[in-house]
Amino acid sequence: MADYSYLMRGIKTVETDSSVLVSSSRYLNDARVRDWVATHLLRRNGPDVPTPSDSIQLVQILREVQDIDHINALFAAERQKNPALDAWFREGFVSTFGRDDLKHYGPDTVGGIFYAQLTGNDLQVDIVPPFTPRNDFEYFQLRAGQTHDLEHILGGGGFDFIGELVPCYMRLTNLFVHMSPELAGELSAFSILGSTRIITRAVLHYPQTWLVVQDAVERGAKVGRDSDPLYMMRYEDVFDLTPDQAREQLGVRGVRMADTATASAQWC
Template identity: 50%
Template sequence: MVDDLPYLARGAKPIPTDSSVLVSSSRYLNAPRLRDWLAGAFLRKSGKDSPTALDAHKLYGILADVFDIDRIEALFTQERARWPELDRWFSEGFSSNFTVDELLGHPAGSLGHIFGRYLRDNGFEIDIVPRFEPKNQFQYFSLRSGQTHDLEHIVCGGGFDIIGELVPYFGRLSNIPRFLDAELVGLIHPGQLLGALRLVSRTGLHYPAAFPTVLRAIRCGMDVGEQSGPYFMAKYEDVFHLPLAEAREALGIVGAVDLDSREASLCWDEYKS
């Protein structure tokens, strides 16, 4: 009898199916590789044998087979007709081509010099993903997102450590929905969403001493995203020469606080010496 069911179980209606495999109305649940990725990325501990950055690399490869590209393209086209600034951004199709030496040629304390020092001191490359020629609007959006990610760390105030990643993640997650159609955001943000939440889940499950810093990082990112202009379209090269505070102002970045999450990030096993 229904009265015998636990309160939270009431209302459930089993749906019969002739399918011999898992089938859902969710394109994400229907993707076996994504289900496997979620279980590992959200529940595992960190380790030097499988760097956390590898999670994101795998995720975007999986999502490439899940994205509804036709619908994304239609919605981007619709948004361009509504928003001239977005249309100009796509039409210009600007792509970064600066070098580390060029960055280091800017004055000490400037945005460009700060970024150049980070790259040189850590032996990192400018491009998180190798440069490519985008074939559609979503590919261009993705290209620029990758090219500006590390710069968003700096201007949004997130450190270059595992918990510091949450600042640019939640900056975008709270900024872009303010400017683009909700359906479009839902289709283009799975990588940002799942990438961010895996860090929250794993810290809470395995490194609880660092969890208060995780919450601060989320708040810092949201503060920037909720107050700033549409910085996903920013052309950082124009402000590389400016001191960080002035660069933020020129880019329309508001509410940034430089969060020091280095000590908290050391709780993660892969960062321990």
């Protein structure tokens, strides 16, 4: 048998009086996170557990695992050195439009495309019920939820399972471009875990789709790197514009369109 001991150098046994698993990672310490990661990064897709339910479970878990007070302190520090972000929080704009408010927009406009997506899938605007934010973190999360579908449209991400990687990697990259690394990291916990489940499932169970998956990651990262701060964009102001016109006005750059629906249909 080959000797790989040189690769194992430096490993130290850490003694502890704890009777349960404990580490320096709050994520590893939480049994719910461990179970979510093991389950959803390794499982196949199936109708018994629809994929949107993965995300809702993760959101609920992370709300209890992450230190929200610390994140708000990081936001406070970021606002001190970023006047544009501070002004965005001070304004506190929240969407109030409903699905029927979109029906008068032309089919080639952002509003019309969004309306077709909602009506075609019998969805309403608020996938997650609206709430009144009590702090910066909650406001940031509220706006992220309100703009997610619009990031699909303007970022070139299809409304399918693999297409989710485009807005995920737009955000993952864009936050680190425009924010301090620690704050960007805290705000990206959901995106990195939620998107990685798509990546691992593709390789383990649907390898014929891998190149499409990888391309979606690359396309999203390109938009995130090249664009103005996505999280502060008011997509509601460009409903009457075509996607190209809206990108120009908002500062969304580097978009490259590609079909992911065909590959996503193979995830069964």
